[in-house]
Amino acid sequence: MSPATASAPASRRAASKGAATRDAILARAYLLACVQGLDGLTIGGLAEQVGMSKSGVFAHFGSREDLQLATLDTAGERFIQHVLVPALKAPRGLQRLRAIVANWFDWVRHSDDGGCLFLAAASEFDDRPGPVRDRLLRHEADWRDQLARAAQLAIDNGELAADTEPAQLAFELYGLALALHHDAGLTGYAAAAERSQRAFERLIRSYSPTA
Structure with missing residues (x-):
């Protein structure tokens, strides 16, 4: 066995360990940013949280800005996994759009973190x-493109009016989610979610082919 061949498994193990460490750092960074915002993230503060040296964290993120960008991407991945991926199991059309919105409204709960990082950012x-x-x-x-695409499928199925503008519907759905985030934090999730669901049903009815 050549030295290069012998060193290959060790290199792969080192790369895997490095990736796992980076993921662990980002998991903590995400939780901190949900509470403190991206501006609250610092290399030194995060190093203390994960029990590493500043140089150890710096080895994974060359700057505070790199850390902020990676944390934002982590938030995006978590959002998609929670909201979009499960909804893709629903049939294309209005059922899928409803599933997306239901998952999105559920995302607002934030029972395991401190809030929506995207709103804070x-x-x-x-x-x-x-x-x-x-x-x-x-x-x-x-995300708005994903919403518009889901809306277009419902239009293609004849479940929404043919003159529905997908981008406009995506905008209006975004408005409902923002209102839910706002009220859930101030007055409680349950009442805000119930009102948001009623508003969603009214919105969908307004785009019905028979409206």
């Missing part, structure tokens, strides 16, 4: 040009 970076704001906008645009 939107407030923090809406007027601060730069890579973090650009990444946030990309995530937001991608």
